[in-house]
Amino acid sequence: MAEENPHNCPRCGHTLPGDARICLECGVDLALFAMLADKAYLDGVSVPSTSVPSPEVLVPRIGQYLLQQGLLTQEKLDEALKRQAELAEQGERLLLGQTLVQMGFIDQDILDRVVTQQIIELHAALQETNRTLEERVRERTSELRHTLDRLTEISQIKANLISNISHELRTPLAHIKGYIELLAEEQLGPLSPEQGQAMDVIQRASQRLGGLIEDLIEFSTASREGLRIEMQDITLADLATDVIERSQEKAEKVGVSIHTEIESGLPPLRADPDRLSWVLFQLMDNGIKFTPSGGNVTFTAKQENKQVLISIQDTGIGIPTDRVKELFEPFHQLDASPTRRYGGTGLGLAFVKLILEAHGTVMRVESEEGEGSTFSFPLHIAHGSE
Ligand SMILES: Nc1ncnc2c1ncn2[C@@H]1O[C@H](COP(=O)(O)OP(=O)(O)OP(=O)(O)O)[C@@H](O)[C@H]1O
Numbered sequence: 001m002a003e004e005n006p007h008n009c010p011r012c013g014h015t016l017p018g019d020a021r022i023c024l025e026c027g028v029d030l031a032l033f034a035m036l037a038d039k040a041y042l043d044g045v046s047v048p049s050t051s052v053p054s055p056e057v058l059v060p061r062i063g064q065y066l067l068q069q070g071l072l073t074q075e076k077l078d079e080a081l082k083r084q085a086e087l088a089e090q091g092e093r094l095l096l097g098q099t100l101v102q103m104g105f106i107d108q109d110i111l112d113r114v115v116t117q118q119i120i121e122l123h124a125a126l127q128e129t130n131r132t133l134e135e136r137v138r139e140r141t142s143e144l145r146h147t148l149d150r151l152t153e154i155s156q157i158k159a160n161l162i163s164n165i166s167h168e169l170r171t172p173l174a175h176i177k178g179y180i181e182l183l184a185e186e187q188l189g190p191l192s193p194e195q196g197q198a199m200d201v202i203q204r205a206s207q208r209l210g211g212l213i214e215d216l217i218e219f220s221t222a223s224r225e226g227l228r229i230e231m232q233d234i235t236l237a238d239l240a241t242d243v244i245e246r247s248q249e250k251a252e253k254v255g256v257s258i259h260t261e262i263e264s265g266l267p268p269l270r271a272d273p274d275r276l277s278w279v280l281f282q283l284m285d286n287g288i289k290f291t292p293s294g295g296n297v298t299f300t301a302k303q304e305n306k307q308v309l310i311s312i313q314d315t316g317i318g319i320p321t322d323r324v325k326e327l328f329e330p331f332h333q334l335d336a337s338p339t340r341r342y343g344g345t346g347l348g349l350a351f352v353k354l355i356l357e358a359h360g361t362v363m364r365v366e367s368e369e370g371e372g373s374t375f376s377f378p379l380h381i382a383h384g385s386e
């Protein structure tokens with residue numbers, strides 16, 4: 001009886017019933033595993049060119065099968081296995097079936113029949129495995145499709161929520177700003193010097209808040225309907241000077257130096273000046289924000305064939321290579337922990353990406369952790385100036 005001859009899984013060692021086809025513990029297909037083991041065993045032999053490979057090479061669990069069929073006793077099998085091992089030690093490698101025939105324990109006819117039978121079973125087992133595999137692939141594909149649908153739905157809910165909230169924030173903020181203006185202009189009564197200073201702070205904060213809300217609205221509209229841009233012929237040097245001037249105050253505050261290397265005589269570029277200015281400001285802002293005091297941020301622009309390559313390089317904290325692709329996800333910051341050191345909403349680069357796409361260009365990021373980062377992209381030269 002099969003159950004009377006338990007054996008161990010050659011892979012994990014788990015004890016299995018004699019008729020097991022698949023290890024109940026690790027799931028390995030025993031016939032396949034043994035086939036590969038037998039092939040490796042044979043690969044160690046230099047087979048004479050005249051010898052024809054036996055089909056038994058494909059049928060490795062012959063001993064077990066003969067036992068199950070009652071064509072061999074356990075004692076004879078053990079004896080043959082011992083003999084096979086002895087031969088192997090002498091450098092002569094013989095398959096078990098051949099050893100059994102040689103020792104007179106079974107006839108060649110029986111061996112051939114058993115081999116054929118096992119090949120048929122092996123084939124059936126392979127077909128069964130394929131069927132199971134296909135079924136699993138189908139299940140996994142359906143699970144993945146479901147997860148993707150769910151993610152798309154969540155992303156849509158998030159986008160709608162942001163869009164609605166931003167619009168709702170706009171109205172009360174307009175009232176706040178209006179009254180701040182009246183107060184600051186002392187139209188509602190005189191202010192003490194301390195109150196005047198406090199009004200300045202409130203005014204700057206409300207302007208930042210207003211800017212943030214406008215960016216949120218713009219981003220959610222652009223993500224939904226695409227970005228509207230108005231291309232013009234622009235002079236990069238003028239635009240860059242303005243951006244650098246606006247970045248200067250923040251840089252000084254945190255002890256970061258700004259350097260500019262704009263090639264002289266650059267031709268006009270084709271771009272939306274407001275959008276491009278926004279992109280450059282975001283990149284400068286990031287460079288300054290993620291660079292410790294004493295570091296540098298360098299703005300470079302140089303002509304390369306019919307394009308101008310713009311880059312903003314910093315000597316800051318850098319970005320781990322495997323996380324570069326995350327940078328452009330909206331509302332995503334690499335350090336999202338509650339103790340994060342850097343402010344922001346994680347929207348800047350997502351919007352930058354949309355704007356550059358609308359200009360028909362893409363951002364290149366080169367970075368090394370602890371050394372710094374370079375964000376660069378090419379822009380087309382205006383028609384007629386190439
Ligand atoms: N120059 C840089 N050096 C290191 N990390 C950067 C740099 N620029 C961007 N990152 C990483 O990419 C993340 C996303 O940048 P992004 O500009 O989109 O958002 P943010 O600067 O955090 O917030 P926001 O721009 O909305 O104020 C940042 O939080 C930071 O982790």
Ligand SMILES: [Mg+2]
Binds near residue numbers: 282286344
């Ligand atoms: Mg930013």
